[in-house]
Amino acid sequence: xxxxxxxxxxxxGGRSGRRTPPAYLRSHxxxxxxxxxxxxxxxxxxxxxxxxxxxxxxxxxxxxxxxTRVKLLWALLQGESSVTCLAELVGAGPTAVSQHLAKxxxxxxxxxxxxxxxxxxxxxxxxxxxxxxxxxxxxxxxxQDLPDHPDPAGEPPPHVALHA
Ligand SMILES: [Zn+2]
Numbered sequence: 001x002x003x004x005x006x007x008x009x010x011x012x013g014g015r016s017g018r019r020t021p022p023a024y025l026r027s028h029x030x031x032x033x034x035x036x037x038x039x040x041x042x043x044x045x046x047x048x049x050x051x052x053x054x055x056x057x058x059x060x061x062x063x064x065x066x067x068t069r070v071k072l073l074w075a076l077l078q079g080e081s082s083v084t085c086l087a088e089l090v091g092a093g094p095t096a097v098s099q100h101l102a103k104x105x106x107x108x109x110x111x112x113x114x115x116x117x118x119x120x121x122x123x124x125x126x127x128x129x130x131x132x133x134x135x136x137x138x139x140x141x142x143x144q145d146l147p148d149h150p151d152p153a154g155e156p157p158p159h160v161a162l163h164a
Contacts, residue, residue: 068100069104071089072104074136077132081122082120083121086121111124
C-alpha cells in the first residue's frame with residue numbers, strides 16, 4: 001500500500017467534493033473499488049478527520065490510558081483541586097501527581113488557576129467530561145453486565161452518578 005496515497009485521501013476526506021479511493025480499495029477490481037468507495041460518498045454529511053485531527057484524538061486516548069489519570073480527571077470534573085489534595089485522593093505521591101498533571105495540561109485536558117503560590121487544577125472543558133463519563137459508564141456496563149439503554153439510536157440518558 002502506498003502510504004502517501006492513503007495520507008492524501010484522509011487529508012482531503014470530507015473536505016473536498018472529489019475524493020480518490022484509498023489504495024486498499026483500488027487493489028480490488030476497478031468496478032468493485034468504485035462501488036465500495038462511493039458508499040461513503042453517498043452518505044449525506046459524511047466526513048473524515050484529517051491527519052492532524054486523528055493524531056490529536058489518538059494522543060488524547062494515550063493520555064487517558066492510565067488509571068491514575070482517569071481518577072485525577074474524574075476528581076477534577078467535580079471541582080478544582082490542588083496537587084496535595086489530588087495526591088491524597090488517588091493514593092499517589094505529590095511528585096507523581098504533579099507529573100501527571102503537567103502532561104494532562106500540555107495535552108490541554110486540564111487547566112490551571114494561580115492564587116498566590118497555590119495552583120489549582122480543573123478539567124479543561126465539557127468534552128473532557130464526556131470522554132470520562134462515557135469511558136467510566138461504559139466500563140460500568142461491562143463490569144456489571146448492564147443492559148444497553150432502551151433507545152440505542154438516541155442519545156443515552158444523562159447519568160448523574162456511576163451506576164449503583
Ligand atoms: Zn449507562
